[in-house]
Amino acid sequence: MAFFHGVKASEVPTSVVAPVATTAGLPVVFGTAPVHLTDDPTAYVNRPVICYSWAEAEAALGYSDDWDKYTLCEAMYSEFKLYAVKPIIFVNVLNPAVHKSSVSGAEKNLAADKTLTLEEPILLASLKVKASPEAEADAVLGTDYTAAYNDDGKLVITVLADGALASNTSIVLTYDKVDPTAVTANSVIGGADSNGNPTGLELIDSIYTLFAMVPGIVAAPGWSENPTVAAVMKAKCLNISELFRCICLTDVDTASVTSYSGVNTWKNNNNYTGTNQVVCWPCVKQGDMVFHMSTHIMGIIGVTDAANDDVPYQSPSNQTLQATGLCLKNGTEVNLSLPQANLLNSQGVMTGLNFSGGWKSWGNYTGAYPGTTDVKDSFICVRRMFDWQYQTFVLTYWQKVDQPLTPRLIKTIVDSEQIRLNGLVSRGFLLGADVKFLEEENPDTDLLAGIIRIHSYITPPVPAQEIEDILEYDVSNFKALFS
Incomplete structure (x- = not known):
């Protein structure tokens, strides 16, 4: 050691590790978007995009009121317009290079003003205009005509007065147009493209590496009523990057199930029974617009989490639905009484109810209930708290991986985690918590391999879903007559 004469200081790593913030209910939504309305229709094809505003989402993906064809637009409208929730990650699987048809x-x-308005979803880059079928040369964009989409999503071609088409009363068009009907369930399920890149739901594992955020909710309105899509959603959410978990929001097909009495049979026959799966029925109506119930539950979760500092300890049940009614996908009105809604809840299905205070979400259980009654797997809010604990623990202590396995390391992790959980207890997010390093869970053979296990005991509150007032006539109060 070099000679030193005087006073000096040094430092050691902090013995308490600050927790890493996570977005508990970050929604990742899969579906189709009207990308032909954007400046670059290929920019976000099987490429997740995070959006913090309506304008950002519309610029990246386009927007159309035809939600049957462009399913991401339903989530876009609900999240930004009705619930004011942000951010949201969209994954568009409509590929204009594949899902298209050609017109020649x-x-x-x-029209008299030398314009032509088209409702077809034309890809502008493919558009060719000629003066007549016999013309050999194409007209020149910007010189002979202009072509642009208006605010209604319609393509307007305008013939320029000083161009080669000025005297024409008609023009001849050749173009490609996107065909959303060519998108199938397999497109949403995804896999790998010709270059080995993930597509569809396989992109769930890429979300954290792209945005440093862990998915909290996976949804696919318009597709999740397909049992095959729902099964893949359920599986992918149980093992994100081999580290994390989250819930998926799924819908019962209202075309097949038109009455509350048939929901349970459909749910069980199609295996909508995951511990991390929220099952919803029927659809939600807001004026003339029809939404999947899962879309509104996604918004409610976002609003509820935001009100609780992004801690997902509160149930999404009995929260305000931005709705004017319940219906089937075809718009047929659905009226549920309290006993009927409660029957659905007892079958592990979330629904809506107009009983007290307007339209509310109704139901606390995951799809696993009643087959599974383990509190951490049956209550949505408890399941989400456990998933959130996965995220927070992994991300907070990842920095300690490959550090020397010493008592100081173990004490740092145990003490830091205990402090963090104590904070959640003091704020009412947990009823209690305890963190231990147990000898029986850490045999010498594992310690020799560099493996340690921390045991965290946590108790998220369950929803108070049944409150009873027991009334009794108290005859002793007759004494007041003699006072």
Whole structure:
């Protein structure tokens, strides 16, 4: 050691590790978008995009009121317009290079003002305009005509007065147009493209590496009523990057199930019984718009989490639905009484109810109930708290991986985690918590391999879903007559 004469200081690592913040209910939504309305239709094809505003989402993905064809637009409208929740990650699986059809030599008549308005979802880069079927040369964009989508999502072609088409009363078009009907359940399920890149639901594992955020909710409105899609959603959410877990929101097919009495049979026959799966029925109506119930539950979870500092300890049940009614997908009105809604809840299905205080979400159980009654797997809010604990623990102590396995390391992890959980207890997010390093869970053979296990005991509160007032006539109060 070098000679030193005087006073000096040094430091050691802090013995308490600050927790890493996570977005407990970060929604990742899979589906189709009207990318033909964007400046670059290929920019977000099987490429997740995170959006913090309506304008950002519309610029990246486009927007259309035709939610049957463009399913991401339903979630976009609900999250940003109805529930004001952000951020949201969208994954568009509509590929304009694949899901398209071609039109060649279509002759169209111009309006009196030399414009032509088309409702077809035309890919602008593919559009070719000619003066007539016999013309050899194409008209020149910007010189002979302009082409742009208006605010209603319709393509407007305008013939320029000083261009080669100025005297025409009709023009001939050749173009490609996106075909959302060509997108199938397999497109949403995904796999790997020709270059080995993940597509569809396989992209769930990429979310953290792309955005440093862990998915909290996976949804696919318009697709999750397909049992095969729902099964893959359920499986992928149980093992995200081999580290994390989250819930998935799924819908019962209202085209097949038109009455509350048939929901349980459909749910069980199609295996909508996951411990991390929320099952919803029927659809939600807001004015003339029809939403999948899962879309509104996603918004409610976001609003509820935000009100609780992003701690997912509160149930999404009995929260305000931005709705004017319940219905089937075809718009047929559905009226549920309290006993009928409660029957659905007892079968592990979330629904809506207009009983007190307007339209509310109704139901606390995951799809696993009643087959599974373990509190951590049956209550949605408890399941989400456990999933959140997965995220927070892994991300907080990842920095300690490959550090020397010493008593100081173990004490740092145990003490830091105990302090963090004590804070949650003091704020009412947990009823109690205890963190231990147990000898029986850490045999010498594992310690020799560098493996340690920390045992965390946590007690998230369960929802008070049954409150009873027991009334009794107290005859002793007759004494007041003689006072």
